[in-house]
Amino acid sequence: MKKYTVVLLTVLIIFVAVAASVASAAENISNGNNICKVIATHYKCDSWSDEQYPLIDLCEEEYVPLFSSEDEIWQSHVNKLAGLILDSNETHTLKPGETLDLGNGYALEVREIDIDSEDVLLEFTKDGQHVSDQNVLVDADGNSTWTVTLDNVQGENDVVVMKINVKQVFVGTETSVIWIDGIWLIDYASARTLTIGDKIGEFTLKQIIGGVDASDSGSLVFVNISVTDATSVANYILVANETSVYDSLAIDFSVSPSREKELAKFTNKSTGLPTSWYWNFWRAFNIKSK
Structure with missing residues (x-):
């Protein structure tokens, strides 16, 4: 045996769980939180160098909070985001009938150049489908900007989705060419509205803070729920889920x-x-x- x-x-x-009240959790920022602020950013195109647009960086990717043509930067919708595709001051030359690939299925085509008036008919498309078009007349200073706005983008109207600057038009006897020196474009077709609890990478959205004025354009507060810091985890549960940590x-x-x-x-x-x-x-x- x-x-x-x-x-x-x-x-x-x-x-033993460390918890705080909902009010203090909303006011205090703990370890493991990531605050993403909306930043007023200048356009790269020289013709728009005195203008700005809202930009927010999430997990090293740039997004644009949706805004209308009449909005100030701080009035943008901080939780309604579209990826930034282009903010470029590169020069492109196009002839009638030529198409410029803008990426993500977006394209710009020169439909026609009027020899007499020297205005240009441009068409904006997405996946080969018509989105908008415009006759662009280059002004006396040699510049003309076409700003494309669309309605019903994540429930918002008059949303700025693209800006094109035509620097110059050359009309010849045999061929005509336009110079474009500024393109700004967002991926409005893939825009999304974030709500509390949504995930971006390893982070979960904890708080949405709207803009107040030019000094505070709003922010998104994320928490990394994989962190071991007790207070940040407790705060996340209290604010995002509105339940007690003990219940879990x-x-x-x-x-x-x-x-x-x-x-x-x-x-x-x-x-x-x-x-x-x-x-x-x-x-x-x-x-x-x-």
């Missing part, structure tokens, strides 16, 4: 005896967000086998 002794430990686990705790351990080492293996299957725990080993049993 061989005797094996297995120590079975009865475990008392006390989870569930204690669960399994025990697997090990004959070789005469010990018991405990596997932690508990769920929730514990920040500390206390172990109390207070009883042992001897088990004999024949």
Whole structure:
């Protein structure tokens, strides 16, 4: 007869969660939070160098909060975002019938150049489908900007989606050419409206702060729920889910005896967000086998 002794430990686990009130959670920024602010950004095109548009960086990708042609920067919709495709001051020359690929299925085509008036008919398309067109007349200073606005973009109207600056038009006897020296474009077709709890990469949206004035254009506050900082996790649950951290705790351990080492293996299957725990080993049993 061989005797094996297995120590079975009865475990008392006390989870201590650090929580704050909803008000203080909204006001305080804890470790693990990422604050993404709306920044007033100058256009790269020289003709628009004194103008700005709202820009926000999320996980190293640039997005534009939707704004109308009449909005100030701080009045943009901070949680309604479209990816920035182009903000360019590169020069492009196009002849009638030629198309400029703008990326993501967007394109600009020169439909016609009027020899007499020297105005240009431009068409803006998405995936080969017509979006908008405009007769652009170059002014005496040699510049003309076409600003494309669309309605019903994530529920908003008069949203600026593209700007094109025609620098010059050359009309010849055999061919005509236009020079474009400024293009700004957002991916409005893939725009999205963020709500509390939405994820961007490893971060989860915790708070949406609207713009107040020119000094504060608004921001989005994200929390990385993989961090171990107790306060940031507790704040996230309180603000985003409006529930108590204690409601999410569930204690669960399994025990697997090990004959070789005469010990018991405990596997932690508990769920929730514990920040500390206390172990109390207070009883042992001897088990004999024949």
